[in-house]
Amino acid sequence: MKRLGIFGTSGFAREVGDIAVELGYQPIYIARDQSEQDAWPFPGEVILESQVNDYRDIGFTIGIGENVIRQKIAKRFAGQLSFINLLHPSATFGQNQRRSIEAKQGIIVCAGVRFTNNIQVGDFGVFNLNATIGHDVIVSDFVNLAPGAHISGNVHIGARCWIGTGAAINQGNGNTKLHIGEDTVIGSGSVVVKACEPNSVYVGIPAKRIK
Ligand SMILES: CC(C)(COP(=O)(O)OP(=O)(O)OC[C@H]1O[C@@H](n2cnc3c(N)ncnc32)[C@H](O)[C@@H]1OP(=O)(O)O)[C@@H](O)C(=O)NCCC(=O)NCCS
Incomplete structure (x- = not known):
């Protein structure tokens, strides 16, 4: 073995x-x-x-x-x-998506995660149970998506962000991705409806900056 x-x-x-x-x-x-x-x-x-x-x-x-x-x-x-990258067999990937993730290093994809397509993923990301990542999303290095976090299309998540359990990030658009600044934490269950500053903590619905 x-x-x-x-x-x-x-x-x-x-x-x-x-x-x-x-x-x-x-x-x-x-x-x-x-x-x-x-x-x-x-x-x-x-x-x-x-x-x-x-x-x-x-x-x-x-x-x-x-x-x-x-x-x-x-x-x-x-x-x-x-x-190496660890991709749980129950995770699903849109067209060409799996290959682009496998080209990275240190990524952990837990059971039930769903990637659609044209998603850019950095190294050493954690995609915890049942997280979903929509089209045209950019996930930078060392990000952690907690269980059940939902990232809509056209979102850019900066390096080392932590997206809490069950949080939802609303979609950006093709020209302007909704940007979560690096090192920012989104509280569990929060709904992010607009861009978030770096080095911050946002909670609630709609998510507001508390730190
Ligand atoms: C956002 C978070 C990091 C804040 O932690 P913290 O900095 O220690 O903040 P506090 O617990 O002191 O809370 C500060 C305020 O925000 C509120 N708050 C904290 N988390 C919240 C959340 N997820 N949603 C709504 N409000 C929240 C608190 O009630 C408190 O409000 P108050 O000042 O009116 O009393 C934390 O609560 C959180 O949600 N972490 C993510 C947990 C998670 O997803 N774990 C995954 C494990 S795999």
Whole structure:
């Protein structure tokens, strides 16, 4: 059985492990330090981050939802480890879409995610359960779409944005995509009807900036 290194030992890392198993991999979880390794109460091998160089012949993914941490790990091991894409078999893809996602690295697509077509996806994005991504959307690097987030067509999501569970982003148009500035968080259940500033937090219906 092929092995897959999964950075992280949180609940999300285990969910990523489920996808790995579904795809025929044997997960090896990677703890940051000894205390994290000791705290792991589940079946499955856990190694320390300091040991990953002994595993360079296998693929890796980063099972950590926090975008900035995912980015730090990706940078720390850039050029040393091979970060594969994990696409759950139940995800669906519009015409040519799957190929363009498979050309990226470190992407995690959970069960039930739906991509339509002409979507540009950056590296190391997390597309959690049942998220939907409409036509002509741009999703930059290190974005996290939480479960059931719905991104309408012609939206541009900046780097490291977090779109909360069940949030909806209304559509932009062909000339002007609705832009969510980088490092912005959209609260769970919110409905975004217009562009959002970078480094901000928006909540509610319609979503308003609170931070
Ligand atoms: C938006 C969010 C990040 C704000 O967290 P925070 O910065 O700690 O903010 P607070 O909890 O202090 O809330 C600030 C205010 O916004 C309100 N608020 C927070 N989240 C909200 C939401 N999703 N919708 C509507 N209002 C919300 C709070 O009620 C509070 O209002 P008040 O000032 O009138 O009391 C967080 O609430 C959230 O929704 N996170 C996403 C969770 C998620 O999707 N997880 C996915 C796991 S896979």
